[in-house]
Amino acid sequence: MTSNVPFCVPPLTGGVPDAVVKVLDSRWLTTGPETAAFEQEFADYLGAAHVVAVASCTSALELSLRAMGLPAGSPVLTPSLTFCGAINAILHAGHRPVFVDIDEETLVPSPETVAAAAARVKPAAMILQNQGGYPVDVPALTEAAGLDRSRVVEDAAHGPGAARGGAPVGSSSYAACFSFYATKNMPIGEGGAVATSDEEFADRVRAMRLHGMSKDSWKRYLPGGSWRYDVKAVGLKANMTDVQATIGRAQIQSLPGWQEEREQIVARYDEALAGVSGVVLPQRNSLDGVRHAWHLYQVRVKDRDAVGDELQAAGIGTSVHFIPANQLTAYKEIVGADECARVPVTDRVGEELLSLPLYPGLTADDQDRVVAALAEAMRTRAMRTRS
Template structure:
């Protein structure tokens, strides 16, 4: 076809270009005043006590796990239906992933699947995940795992925008890790953040994102600063730059409008696809106090790979979230066949998942093309 409907087009706020130019003109482009301002503004947006901006959600997860001070090789629960970066964060922190099956409706672990995994090992920590933007019930999962909240790291890469109990995800978390990758709800290009209610954790992550140094460059080189520093812990090079932070500040102001656009697009998909045979739509009937972030619109279809190819031929780009970790060669070799054979729901559901285009700039005409192409692909299988 002459044109395609892209899977994602990152929205850019009107002020982004001016914000970047101002940073370039300031003479200070690495971690500095813009980063500090973004941290405060994002904390205010979430209602969180502390936010620490870092290089990515993956490094945020690793830094939080390192900051816990767990014994090397500690078992850490995690869903297998997640991006490989979340599993790598556990491994790079020096620990052992223990894979958890999912609930078929929510696509995230349930208290029952967490309890089953925890019965095999005594977990030291758990990484939860808000698949597609669904906010998990962290207290319920922590109780099922037998863990204190200070041993839960929340992978909230598919937020912000989600809420549970009237509170935004990350507002009262011990450690919630956000992503600002180009496809995310708050796109900066790259970057991540840790939101926490714990001041000690915030201080540790803040130091560890810059090798473990006692002072960052801004504090050392600003007027009145000193070049002297100490290394209090072993960390990573995982800081956010002021260029990224300036983009983030501009994007954050537009985020509420973008979230409303996502919700409108989801409602339109729901109405248009409700009666398509063979199609399973994302879960409905959510509790009144649960707000979905709608990072992804994931449907379940028969012959997923063939349907995806037919949509591509019709000019509609799609994606899959995710290839389960236990189906990837490196993890199968590392974890073993027995560990990778305990996830029947994940195995069944993952073969059906297909993510449709969903982004604030998706036009009605573009969405209609997605609906028509998917309806036609499934009609031939009816």
Template sequence: MSAAGQTTVPFTVPSFAGEVSDAVVKVLDSGWVTTGPQTAAFEQDFADFLGAAHVVAVASCTTALELCLRAMDLPPGSAVLTPSLTFCGAINAILHAGHRPVLVDIDEDTLVPSPETVAAAAARTRPAAMVVQNQGGYPVDVAALTEAAGLDRTRVVEDAAHGPGAARDGAPVGSSSYAACFSFYATKNMPIGEGGAVATSDPDFADRVRAMRLHGMSKDSWKRYLPGGSWRYDVKSIGLKANMTDIQASIGRAQLAALPGWQRTRGELVARYDAALADLPGLVLPQRDLAGVQHAWHLYQVRVPDRDALIAELEAAGVATSVHFIPASHMTSYRAVLGEEECGRVPVTDRVAEELLSLPLYPGLSPDGQDRVVTALTGALRARS
């Protein structure tokens, strides 16, 4: 309840397909709950959805990013370009893989790096790889950023945690990437609770990631315990404990079937926000309607004046919001690792990050709930004009 006694409009509520419970019970009854046949089936289902050649299911998007960087066999301490406006897990993945993040500034309209900001960052270092992010569901132009960085496509990891449902020039995010990493965290467009996946066009890269998600073992337990299987295995590379379970995969298969409908609902909610908020003073709406861009609308990120005070006013009115993200350059640990000079290289990020506000956006958001968000935000902004 808010201070005024109103029921809060949550920032997000995960949606679950009706078939999820039955799917989980079937796995429990099967006697095999860890990585096995359901995980393999989910990987194929998700690959078919994306139009990708290969998908490897893993524990999270963060581990997916780290596994991809490890599988690239970069020299230790390599420079890896990354936006500063990203979730801390993406920075941690670079550091845990043994490399050095190099911060890239953003374009203030799209909230993602541009070829110009990537080229500027690449010019001051010798990047060995790059992580690019689909901020809020906006699909980055991976090919253009790869060229700007002076890198081969085999050295670019696409952080598509916000990406399911997005496309560029008709190609779904992850459909042809060398390495695209997805998230199925509880707040994401296709929530499982926890989980992630790597989509890749390269079969050898898929095999490396598949082995490294289970310590680098040459055979997982499902293959070892199939009829005729052997208990023997080898460890050819150092990996992580980062596998998805069949319980998670069974949820994912049911959720995937519901995802297209949820994406249509997100689009309808975005259209209602656009119409209601178009003329508010001081408000900048999210970028959209660019040629060839299909937004996934994981987030509805607006830019507002006096953001922190506005958050408190909305909370008092019963409306929960969030911020995506606190830049890496503002975090104590990263400042200590990267240094003050490196953290000062992203002035647009620093300025825009103070204005960003994510409004409630999820398939279960009712028209009444959305109207309450609009009313509270309208009142707060008009009072400032």
């Protein structure tokens, strides 16, 4: 019997087990020297001035909003086509999400959709997501929102490896938030980071990731350190551990090669699916200096749920990114029906998106199985439509 093709198999660098054992042997398991080294190495990879490692991308988003010091209940623009964690971050920071519609081709907000949302409210801040790995044009969207760059958070959970204008995503952002979840381009298992060009902002996030304490335990318990600390702002318990950080340090070494492999897999999908009727391929890199991270390979198909079920029956793992936030019960109750009706393109496109397997190590034979199963599902649907 042919084995299944899972939606994702996280790649692991060969040096990970030894690195973890080394940290375990050190007996320093929480935030410490490995976390500091990881922050510097990830900053070097991005070309960013500062990186603060945290527990997750969701906590990175919330910490970034908290560190901005916005008035309670401030309106924050966000695409509705995003993970629920991004909406929760706005709410947990004490603010109000305002939904922004997307461009149908790129699946990210456009200057026009941002301007339309900003016209309804006077936004205090904005979160922008690199959907699937497509790098948003942060300066253009910041201008469209009428905001200063210090009030814009870039959700780069899908972003490592992406670039715009030749500059890596996160290299010059005021606040770019990354994810190291198990399915992401650089998997650690859990974890996140905030990259920023502003030293003062980095210091605020660094303190707030550990309750707002002025010194973490590593600094307090170093030789000559003091147990005394202050809390100047209320924070979260959202620090990264040295066990996570040492995995991240090993994984960074393989990230460039993994990104090249992702691009090769995407090129094979593009070629193989180009002639499959009813399948809309993902957004293209039509602009000079734009490099897609290819975290996801999102196709669009009619009758998406039924197509996904047929692929599952054929042993092909798929996923959906995402159920639009405006369609989820809790957010409908919080923001109201009128606000949830403001994103018609998101509602329409969101019913068609289907993410196919894409990860380093996905073999050509497995890709052929994915393509064959999708083509058969589309043929079956076309036959039923004709009959």
